[in-house]
Amino acid sequence: MERCLVSEAYKNLESVVKLQGWIHKVRKLGRIAFVLLRDRTGIIQCVVDTKKFDIKDLKLESVVEIKGIVKQNKEKFEIQVGDIKIISKALDESPIELNKEDMELNIDTLIDNRVISMRNKKVSSIFKIETEIAHGFSEFLVKKDFTEIYTPKIVSEGAEGGTELFKVKYFDMDAYLAQSPQFYKQMMVSAGYERVFEIGHVYRAESHDTKRHLNEYISMDLEMGFIEDEMDLIKLEIQLLNYIFENLKKRCSESIEVLKVDIPTVENVPIMALSEAISILREKYNKTELTEDIDHEGEELIGKFVKEKYNSDFVFLTHYSKEKRPMYTMPCKEKLTHSFDLIFRGMEITTGGQRINNYNMLKQNMIDKGLNPESFKNYLDIFKLGMPPHGGLAIGLERITMKLLNLDNIREAAFFVRDKKRILP
Amino acid sequence: MERCLVSEAYKNLESVVKLQGWIHKVRKLGRIAFVLLRDRTGIIQCVVDTKKFDIKDLKLESVVEIKGIVKQNKEKFEIQVGDIKIISKALDESPIELNKEDMELNIDTLIDNRVISMRNKKVSSIFKIETEIAHGFSEFLVKKDFTEIYTPKIVSEGAEGGTELFKVKYFDMDAYLAQSPQFYKQMMVSAGYERVFEIGHVYRAESHDTKRHLNEYISMDLEMGFIEDEMDLIKLEIQLLNYIFENLKKRCSESIEVLKVDIPTVENVPIMALSEAISILREKYNKTELTEDIDHEGEELIGKFVKEKYNSDFVFLTHYSKEKRPMYTMPCKEKLTHSFDLIFRGMEITTGGQRINNYNMLKQNMIDKGLNPESFKNYLDIFKLGMPPHGGLAIGLERITMKLLNLDNIREAAFFVRDKKRILP
Numbered sequence: 061m062e063r064c065l066v067s068e069a070y071k072n073l074e075s076v077v078k079l080q081g082w083i084h085k086v087r088k089l090g091r092i093a094f095v096l097l098r099d100r101t102g103i104i105q106c107v108v109d110t111k112k113f114d115i116k117d118l119k120l121e122s123v124v125e126i127k128g129i130v131k132q133n134k135e136k137f138e139i140q141v142g143d144i145k146i147i148s149k150a151l152d153e154s155p156i157e158l159n160k161e162d163m164e165l166n167i168d169t170l171i172d173n174r175v176i177s178m179r180n181k182k183v184s185s186i187f188k189i190e191t192e193i194a195h196g197f198s199e200f201l202v203k204k205d206f207t208e209i210y211t212p213k214i215v216s217e218g219a220e221g222g223t224e225l226f227k228v229k230y231f232d233m234d235a236y237l238a239q240s241p242q243f244y245k246q247m248m249v250s251a252g253y254e255r256v257f258e259i260g261h262v263y264r265a266e267s268h269d270t271k272r273h274l275n276e277y278i279s280m281d282l283e284m285g286f287i288e289d290e291m292d293l294i295k296l297e298i299q300l301l302n303y304i305f306e307n308l309k310k311r312c313s314e315s316i317e318v319l320k321v322d323i324p325t326v327e328n329v330p331i332m333a334l335s336e337a338i339s340i341l342r343e344k345y346n347k348t349e350l351t352e353d354i355d356h357e358g359e360e361l362i363g364k365f366v367k368e369k370y371n372s373d374f375v376f377l378t379h380y381s382k383e384k385r386p387m388y389t390m391p392c393k394e395k396l397t398h399s400f401d402l403i404f405r406g407m408e409i410t411t412g413g414q415r416i417n418n419y420n421m422l423k424q425n426m427i428d429k430g431l432n433p434e435s436f437k438n439y440l441d442i443f444k445l446g447m448p449p450h451g452g453l454a455i456g457l458e459r460i461t462m463k464l465l466n467l468d469n470i471r472e473a474a475f476f477v478r479d480k481k482r483i484l485p
Numbered sequence: 486m487e488r489c490l491v492s493e494a495y496k497n498l499e500s501v502v503k504l505q506g507w508i509h510k511v512r513k514l515g516r517i518a519f520v521l522l523r524d525r526t527g528i529i530q531c532v533v534d535t536k537k538f539d540i541k542d543l544k545l546e547s548v549v550e551i552k553g554i555v556k557q558n559k560e561k562f563e564i565q566v567g568d569i570k571i572i573s574k575a576l577d578e579s580p581i582e583l584n585k586e587d588m589e590l591n592i593d594t595l596i597d598n599r600v601i602s603m604r605n606k607k608v609s610s611i612f613k614i615e616t617e618i619a620h621g622f623s624e625f626l627v628k629k630d631f632t633e634i635y636t637p638k639i640v641s642e643g644a645e646g647g648t649e650l651f652k653v654k655y656f657d658m659d660a661y662l663a664q665s666p667q668f669y670k671q672m673m674v675s676a677g678y679e680r681v682f683e684i685g686h687v688y689r690a691e692s693h694d695t696k697r698h699l700n701e702y703i704s705m706d707l708e709m710g711f712i713e714d715e716m717d718l719i720k721l722e723i724q725l726l727n728y729i730f731e732n733l734k735k736r737c738s739e740s741i742e743v744l745k746v747d748i749p750t751v752e753n754v755p756i757m758a759l760s761e762a763i764s765i766l767r768e769k770y771n772k773t774e775l776t777e778d779i780d781h782e783g784e785e786l787i788g789k790f791v792k793e794k795y796n797s798d799f800v801f802l803t804h805y806s807k808e809k810r811p812m813y814t815m816p817c818k819e820k821l822t823h824s825f826d827l828i829f830r831g832m833e834i835t836t837g838g839q840r841i842n843n844y845n846m847l848k849q850n851m852i853d854k855g856l857n858p859e860s861f862k863n864y865l866d867i868f869k870l871g872m873p874p875h876g877g878l879a880i881g882l883e884r885i886t887m888k889l890l891n892l893d894n895i896r897e898a899a900f901f902v903r904d905k906k907r908i909l910p
Contacts, residue, residue: 100679178676251603254525444576446548
């Protein structure tokens with residue numbers, strides 16, 4: 061007999077089906093017991109005659125096979141059990157109470173027991189949504205004629221020219237883990253693919269320990285050639301986010317309900333120069349210390365401001381200073397750049413911008429930033445051979461998930477957390 | 486005016502269009518010149534009046550914008566140029582002749598100049614096909630209710646218990662780059678997702694330098710719960726490969742033509758025990774030294790054998806010995822396992838099998854293999870809490886591409902090569 065998924069049981073009313081899954085809950089009521097069986101598609105109640113089956117054998121979280129007749133009980137479907145076979149018996153009790161709606165665990169217990177905690181409906185819903193965000197990103201870009209690429213994570217230098225790199229012993233060479241696919245995605249534009257994207261891990265050896273940072277995280281990157289300026293990227297990101305959220309509504313309706321997700325609209329998103337945001341923060345919120353960048357508190361306040369004034373969950377901040385942006389950023393006027401951040405509910409989830417596509421300008425910019433062009437020869441050389449105007453952006457997958465689901469800590473949105481103290485599980 | 490792609494020019498017959506791309510070739514013929522313009526969708530001939538434009542300025546590989554009228558010339562479309570604007574002038578000559586059909590480069594020149602070599606049609610077609618293979622893999626599995634996962638590449642131990650690991654300095658801990666997502670994909674099955682897949686980099690610090698090995702490569706991994714045995718995986722892989730190849734025919738017809746790809750059929754694939762393959766090699770090919778495993782020459786010969794006897798490009802070899810398979814492999818009879826390899830045109834492209842899902846059996850197997858279960862505690866513990874029978878497989882993306890396209894060296898199918906001597910570009 062073929063396995064029947066929980067979500068399909070209703071199609072077999074009054075027939076015998078074979079279900080397979082985990083024992084979620086057992087409740088004895090005199091001569092019968094209610095066993096909740098859980099598989100990847102849902103949970104169903106199975107009614108067991110305790111004279112025929114010894115309930116003591118049905119330990120929570122054991123994997124079982126249940127054969128029985130599908131019955132309708134008011135609005136719900138249940139199984140009148142004929143046979144139960146234990147496939148894999150749980151040897152221990154679960155260290156956490158999985159069948160509670162809200163487990164209310166502290167973050168360390170949650171992620172120390174990551175694989176087990178994922179069996180809880182609310183936790184598993186986080187990752188169903190997260191994986192569907194990534195899927196929407198990729199699907200939208202494929203429709204827009206982007207090519208998916210897989211660029212190396214073992215690199216010889218940092219894209220941001222920074223020091224926050226993890227070192228790898230690579231045979232007799234010193235190598236590092238890539239901070240971003242920046243150079244490689246630009247190279248792929250130059251290689252003639254024009255429009256490329258990548259969903260992959262990036263590595264930041266930042267030692268601070270906050271609720272917003274991971275040392276290994278999933279970056280959804282894109283890069284495109286033949287743009288006018290960063291406004292083309294901003295427009296693309298608005299379309300992209302709309303697509304992602306509409307796709308979520310279609311494919312994750314159950315998880316959205318379980319987590320009571322408030323899916324934002326992405327319309328009339330305000331776009332303001334960073335300097336304007338800084339003025340607002342100074343004038344409205346008496347936050348006076350900012351000059352050329354915005355801090356975490358500033359992001360929260362400007363998020364609050366645009367929500368109140370424009371009813372928008374998003375705001376694009378543009379025209380960051382040359383000093384604050386990497387050497388490959390296209391300058392704008394004397395001291396600014398064609399760059400932007402996207403703030404979503406008070407947190408930066410995207411950095412993007414137009415890149416320099418002129419060899420001499422890029423080389424000079426490296427020198428101005430105190431970098432040695434020789435160290436970047438491999439990257440720099442591609443600009444000698446015809447490079448279209450181009451730009452790109454990156455969205456942090458765990459960050460957008462965190463803000464969308466209103467999670468308190470980014471670790472809740474990490475499949476397996478890599479932070480300063482954690483390489484397990 | 487909106488940019489018109491080369492592939493769309495025919496839709497604008499007798500109208501003015503704006504094209505953007507690279508100068509692929511220039512040929513002067515008296516008072517006119519033929520300029521071939523290349524963008525991501527193709528190449529088109531542009532007819533230039535040399536009295537109006539100085540051809541000397543049109544250096545090969547410069548990025549230009551051309552405005553002109555679309556004309557039909559017999560079967561082909563061309564542009565009668567009204568205006569040319571140089572967007573990004575090539576400062577150098579290309580070190581390789583990109584506009585030749587066959588560049589006939591040696592492998593080092595090809596990959597040292599990777600970004601430039603990709604501008605050649607034959608080379609770029611390789612990666613169009615490769616990215617579409619990955620896309621087909623993912624699309625098929627999503628249809629089959631698999632969830633895409635992103636597991637950590639920074640890990641605390643090797644999945645294969647081996648020594649071929651790259652070491653990472655991770656704060657004050659010793660960490661390694663993941664050899665495979667093996668433990669994590671099994672964990673995600675246990676976490677209740679049941680069916681998961683991942684397309685991502687894996688790392689093998691093997692120091693041999695062959696045409697078949699990379700030290701960083703792209704692994705297309707899947708894992709599924711509630712299987713009977715490895716035959717379920719073999720059946721799934723046959724369906725999967727069929728889907729991938731049919732998808733290629735639909736979406737990559739031009740690249741298939743350019744590279745003259747012979748797309749195989751995946752029907753009636755022979756499935757034979759490894760011992761049978763070894764007997765065949767001994768009896769038919771006088772290859773007598775094999776006992777419990779098959780070597781590269783053996784793979785080639787058995788590939789030849791099944792092609793001749795069954796007209797199949799594929800053969801599944803099954804029942805590898807316990808000794809030769811990792812500790813998580815489900816045993817079969819006394820000394821064998823529920824495992825398989827898939828040989829495609831004489832090269833292994835997949836390893837897969839059923840995994841042990843019983844805690845005590847897995848622990849004992851670790852001990853039998855001389856491994857310390859304490860080192861794998863985090864992984865082993867998940868088997869205490871109800872683990873369905875499960876298994877999985879992995880396909881090497883560069884390998885399947887290499888064999889499909891009949892490439893001589895796997896490096897030709899690597900976006901950016903990471904081998905013993907190479908971390909650039």
